[in-house]
Amino acid sequence: MSSNAKNTPHMGPLAMQRLNVGADHHLAFHTAGDTGTPVLLIMGYCVPGRAWRFQWPVLSQQHRVALFDNRGTGGSGAPKGPWRMSDLADDAIALMDHLGWERAHVVGVSMGGMVAQHLSLRARHRVSSMSLIATQAGGLRAMLPGIGGLKRFAMANVGPRQERGRHLASLLFPPSFVEEVGRPWLESVLMDDFGDPIPSRSRRLQLGAIAGHRTSRRLGQLHDLPSLIVRPGADLLIAPSQSDRLAQLLPHADVLRIDDAGHGVIRQSAATINAALLRLFARADGLAAG
Numbered sequence: 001m002s003s004n005a006k007n008t009p010h011m012g013p014l015a016m017q018r019l020n021v022g023a024d025h026h027l028a029f030h031t032a033g034d035t036g037t038p039v040l041l042i043m044g045y046c047v048p049g050r051a052w053r054f055q056w057p058v059l060s061q062q063h064r065v066a067l068f069d070n071r072g073t074g075g076s077g078a079p080k081g082p083w084r085m086s087d088l089a090d091d092a093i094a095l096m097d098h099l100g101w102e103r104a105h106v107v108g109v110s111m112g113g114m115v116a117q118h119l120s121l122r123a124r125h126r127v128s129s130m131s132l133i134a135t136q137a138g139g140l141r142a143m144l145p146g147i148g149g150l151k152r153f154a155m156a157n158v159g160p161r162q163e164r165g166r167h168l169a170s171l172l173f174p175p176s177f178v179e180e181v182g183r184p185w186l187e188s189v190l191m192d193d194f195g196d197p198i199p200s201r202s203r204r205l206q207l208g209a210i211a212g213h214r215t216s217r218r219l220g221q222l223h224d225l226p227s228l229i230v231r232p233g234a235d236l237l238i239a240p241s242q243s244d245r246l247a248q249l250l251p252h253a254d255v256l257r258i259d260d261a262g263h264g265v266i267r268q269s270a271a272t273i274n275a276a277l278l279r280l281f282a283r284a285d286g287l288a289a290g
Contacts (some may be wrong), residue, residue, distance in 0.1 A: 003264055008114065009028065013087045014030035014031070014032060014050070014056075014067075016028050016029070016030060016075055017029050017030065017031070017281065018075070019095060019098050020095065020256070021077075021091060021094050021260075022039045022079070024077065024079045024080065025071065025077040025079040026076060026077045026089075027068050027076045027077070027091055027094070027095060028048075028049075028068060028069045028074055028075030029049070029066055029069070029095055030049060030050070030056075030064045030066070030067050030068070030069065030078045031061030031064070031065065031066050031099070032057070032060035032064075033062075033063055033064045033065045033136040034060070034064065035062075035063075035064065035065035035179040036061065036062045036064055037063055037064070037103075037104075037105065037281065037285050038064045038065075038066070038096075038099070038101045038103070038104040038105065038128075038283065039059055039063045039064065039065045039066070039107065039277075040066050040067075040072055040092060040095070040101075040104040040105070040106050041055060041056065041059075041066070041067040041107050041108075041110070041112075041117075042068075042070070042092060042106065042107065042108065042112035042113075042115045042116055043060075043067070043068075043069075043070060043073075043109065043112040044108075044109050044110030044112045044113075045110060045111040045112075045206055045207075045210065046072070046073055046075055046198045046202065046203055046206060047073065047193060047194060048069045048074030048138060048193070048196060049067035049068045049069050049070075049074065050067070050074075050193065051193040051194075052067045052266070053193070054266060054267055054270035054274075055107075055266060055270065055273070055274060055277070056085050057241045057280070058274045058278075059274065059277065060268075062278065062281075063105070064101075064205050066095060066096075066099060066101075066104075068091075068092075068095055068168075069085065069090070069191055070088055070111075070112070070115070070181075070206070071087070071088060071091055071096075071202075071205075072198070072199070072202030072203075072205055072206055073195060073198060073202065073206075074257065075194075076091075076193065077204050078199070078201065078205070078264035081201075081205040081208065082205065082209075083206065083208060083209045083212045084212055085114055085115060085118045085209045085210070086118050086122060086214065087183035087207075087209070088115045088118070088209060089115050089118035089119040089122050089138070090122075091121055092106075092115060092119050093119060093122070093126065094205075099186060101126075103127065103128045104126065104127065104128060104219065105124075105127075105129045105130075105131070105277075105280070105281050105283065105284065106119055106120060106127050106130050106131070107131040107133070107277060108131070108132060108133065108135065109133040109134055109135065109266055110135055110237070110238065110263065111135070111206065111209075111210055112132050112133075112135075113133055113135025113136075114138070114209075114210065114213045114215075115135065115224070116130055116131070116132060116133055116134070116135075116242055117130070117132065117135075117137070117219065118213075118215065118224055119214045120225060121218055121219075121221060121222065121283065122233075124221070124222065124225065127195045127224040127225060127282075128226070128284050129225065129228070129280050129281060129283075129284035130143040130222065130226075130227045130228075131227070131229075131240065131277055131280060132223055132227070132229050132230070132243075132246060132253075133229070133230040133266060134230060134231075134232050134235055134237075134238055134263050134265055135242070135246070135247060135274070136199055136213075136217060136218060136238050136242035136243075136245070137213075137215050137216040137226060137245060138177060138213040138214035138240070139212075139214065139216070140184065142238070142239075142245075143243050148159070148215070152167055152170050152236065153171060153237060159162065160266065164190075164194065164195070165187030165188070165190050165191045166177070166183070166187060167185075168187070168190045168191075168194055169186050169187055169190060169200070171185060171225060171236060171237060171262075171269055171276045172190070172237075172261060172262050172264030172267075172268075173186070173261065173262045173264050173267075174234045174262050175262075176260070177260075177261075177262070178221070178266050189267070190264075194201075198230045203239075212267075216245070216249055219246075219249040219250055220249065220275065222250065223250075224252075225251060225281060226283060226284040226287065227250050227252065227253035227254070227280075228253060228255075228256060228276060228277070229243055229246050229250065229253050229255045230243070230252070230256045230258065230265060230273060230276070230282045231243035231244070231247075231255060231256065231258065232258050232261035232262055232263060232265040232268075232269075233259035233260065234259070234260055234261060234262045235261075235262055235263045235265075236257065236262060237263040238245045238263065242270065243255070254276070256272070256273070256276050257269060258272060258273075
């Protein structure tokens with residue numbers, strides 16, 4: 001079911017804008033699209049917002065889209081810690097306020113999916129739909145990957161820079177996909193997305209927010225929120241069983257199973273995910289209009 005990332009439309013960098021959130025904090029963000037209901041894209045652990053490169057060009061043809069760098073990442077600030085997932089959700093709400101968006105379709109991948117859960121629980125009236133991609137509802141078991149994933153994660157984050165692309169490719173994608181698209185092209189894309197040096201302090205503070213993430217007892221409050229869960233079946237970083245757990249906690253949600261995709265599913269299966277997102281947005285907008 002994978003869609004070749006090379007065949008998915010994508011564009012160059014967006015113009016970066018800056019939002020001062022407080023005296024000691026700012027967010028770097030980007031916008032695209034002039035019409036349609038708003039879409040907020042929330043990226044994962046220590047990855048800048050531009051990593052949505054295979055989503056925003058497609059979604060912005062029908063929607064207004066915003067993406068941003070989470071605190072401590074890319075062009076955004078790194079205020080005093082500790083950080084909680086609710087703090088990252090407040091950053092996203094501040095961006096919505098700045099853009100004048102009363103509501104938005106909220107899409108999060110990995111840690112960004114955790115932020116999306118907290119945002120939706122914190123401000124349900126601001127969320128038109130919620131999409132959770134390769135993410136989890138919290139707890140120690142959910143946070144820790146298997147041995148193979150843990151080793152690759154460590155090497156991708158603290159190993160020599162010249163080897164990071166190789167370790168990222170093996171962490172995020174199954175070998176068959178790496179062979180299909182070619183390692184040089186894939187590593188080039190990954191290093192453009194992941195290559196910026198992230199201070200160790202920011203890494204620790206984001207990990208602290210992930211460690212404190214717990215939503216399982218509250219997700220039932222979102223029973224009326226149009227939702228999508230994307231379950232990559234070959235994920236080494238967040239076990240596919242965590243998507244199954246989310247589906248049990250959100251039984252009304254649509255579940256998109258992509259059995260041959262890894263944690264990098266937004267790249268590997270971009271066309272499939274984009275189509276599913278647009279279907280959800282249309283359905284949610286229809287319900288709101290009715």
